[in-house]
Amino acid sequence: xRTPTRSIVRVASGILALLLLASPAGASPxxxxxxxTLANGARLLVSExxxxxxxxxQIMIDAGARWDPPGKEGLAGLTADLLTxxxxxxxxxxxxxxxxxxxxxxxxxxxxxxxxxSITLLSKDLDTxxxxxxxxxxxxxxxxxxxxxxxEAALASMKAEEDEPGHVAQRAFLRALFPGEPxxxxxxxxxxxxxxxxxxxxxxxxxxxxxxxxxxxxxxxxVTAADIEARLQAALKDxxxxxxxxxxxxxxxxxxxxxxxxxxxxxxANIILGQRGVARDNxxxxxxxxxxxxLGGGGFTSRLLDNIRTKAGLAYSVASMFSVNKSPGSFQVVxxxxxxxxxxxxxxxCAELDRVRREPVGDDxxxxxxxxxxxxxxxxFDTDAKIAGFLAQVEFYNLGADYPDTYAQRxxxxxxxxxxxxxxxxxxxxxxxxxxxADTEQAKVSPGAPCAPPAAQ
Numbered sequence: 001x002r003t004p005t006r007s008i009v010r011v012a013s014g015i016l017a018l019l020l021l022a023s024p025a026g027a028s029p030x031x032x033x034x035x036x037t038l039a040n041g042a043r044l045l046v047s048e049x050x051x052x053x054x055x056x057x058q059i060m061i062d063a064g065a066r067w068d069p070p071g072k073e074g075l076a077g078l079t080a081d082l083l084t085x086x087x088x089x090x091x092x093x094x095x096x097x098x099x100x101x102x103x104x105x106x107x108x109x110x111x112x113x114x115x116x117x118s119i120t121l122l123s124k125d126l127d128t129x130x131x132x133x134x135x136x137x138x139x140x141x142x143x144x145x146x147x148x149x150x151x152e153a154a155l156a157s158m159k160a161e162e163d164e165p166g167h168v169a170q171r172a173f174l175r176a177l178f179p180g181e182p183x184x185x186x187x188x189x190x191x192x193x194x195x196x197x198x199x200x201x202x203x204x205x206x207x208x209x210x211x212x213x214x215x216x217x218x219x220x221x222x223v224t225a226a227d228i229e230a231r232l233q234a235a236l237k238d239x240x241x242x243x244x245x246x247x248x249x250x251x252x253x254x255x256x257x258x259x260x261x262x263x264x265x266x267x268x269a270n271i272i273l274g275q276r277g278v279a280r281d282n283x284x285x286x287x288x289x290x291x292x293x294x295l296g297g298g299g300f301t302s303r304l305l306d307n308i309r310t311k312a313g314l315a316y317s318v319a320s321m322f323s324v325n326k327s328p329g330s331f332q333v334v335x336x337x338x339x340x341x342x343x344x345x346x347x348x349x350c351a352e353l354d355r356v357r358r359e360p361v362g363d364d365x366x367x368x369x370x371x372x373x374x375x376x377x378x379x380x381f382d383t384d385a386k387i388a389g390f391l392a393q394v395e396f397y398n399l400g401a402d403y404p405d406t407y408a409q410r411x412x413x414x415x416x417x418x419x420x421x422x423x424x425x426x427x428x429x430x431x432x433x434x435x436x437x438a439d440t441e442q443a444k445v446s447p448g449a450p451c452a453p454p455a456a457q
Contacts, residue, residue, distance in 0.1 A: 261447070
């Protein structure tokens with residue numbers, strides 16, 4: 001029998017799908033895009049959007065935290081942060097004033113797989129903005145005083161995160177799942193490593209990784225492809241290519257599932273249960289997306305929330321997710337519950353993981369997941385900034401030029417047998433790591449493999 005909550009959400013998902021399919025975005029889900037290559041080897045993606053006199057320019061570079069050398073975790077993130085803190089001709093304040101003068105939003109940052117520099121501005125100020133963006137990207141000075149300031153800011157942020165149980169749990173989970181590996185630390189790095197980073201190391205990382213043939217330039221807004229190509233050729237004419245070996249993820253060790261308990265005087269246990277996941281270009285990604293929506297990614301319609309919150313009243317929220325990267329990332333179930341109910345919540349999670357591997361999902365579950373996933377897909381294109389980010393990631397992860405136009409077809413092609421197959425192939429409860437940040441005396445979580453059969457515990 002369908003629960004009232006699930007029925008309401010399913011109907012809402014259907015309405016959302018119908019409304020979006022009736023709109024121009026729904027009829028043609030993929031934004032228009034033209035692909036070109038600059039003389040220096042940078043790939044250029046242009047999506048003309050002339051509704052507003054605005055332009056978004058994003059330059060994504062293969063220079064993310066996965067390139068951090070061992071012992072220098074945080075190097076990629078700090079390098080990206082420092083790009084806007086001074087160039088050979090501008091100070092940090094002059095860069096900020098130049099952006100403010102034309103009402104532009106200038107930003108640089110790093111993620112796990114890539115770094116990015118972007119600017120959003122009025123189309124009439126495009127040449128000025130491109131000059132500013134090119135300056136911070138091509139001529140960073142890494143002033144010693146700014147290096148010290150940004151390094152101290154990163155350390156202060158990590159110190160503050162020690163008081164946030166969710167961050168503590170996430171850091172411990174990454175270390176446990178990816179021991180000594182590129183994905184085993186957050187982009188901001190670790191305190192011991194960041195404290196020792198020097199200006200010379202930042203400059204060395206920049207010199208090694210920031211090259212045009214490693215870049216994807218995405219321009220969305222009130223431009224034409226031919227015009228923006230000419231402007232970028234001029235603005236980036238001094239950006240010279242260089243040969244850099246491709247990234248190779250190191251060999252991974254066999255899983256050794258165990259429970260890691262971190263004692264803190266808190267009333268809510270913060271729990272992460274998970275294992276290694278898949279890479280973004282895995283052909284089973286679409287089926288895994290549907291499966292995960294049913295398991296724990298679908299909010300009030302998900303099995304985990306229904307079991308742990310609705311039926312048992314143990315947690316306000318619980319969710320599962322695949323963190324997909326260039327190389328296989330993680331699968332996680334994340335939740336908070338009272339210390340005293342931590343064991344019950346974990347056992348219920350293990351039971352749902354087992355059930356999705358043993359039994360076909362229901363027709364209503366499958367239909368509701370497809371309706372929501374396909375109906376909400378066009379919302380990824382409702383701003384120029386979202387379009388720019390989306391197109392860049394499609395290119396970076398080699399998803400294919402037809403990805404936006406075939407997404408709905410691939411989601412709708414998923415069957416119950418497909419879901420059962422991927423659940424059995426990619427979910428391994430007996431191999432999962434468990435991190436619990438809690439008052440451990442009250443939580444009473446046992447060590448060992450969290451989802452191991454009773455006889456094996």
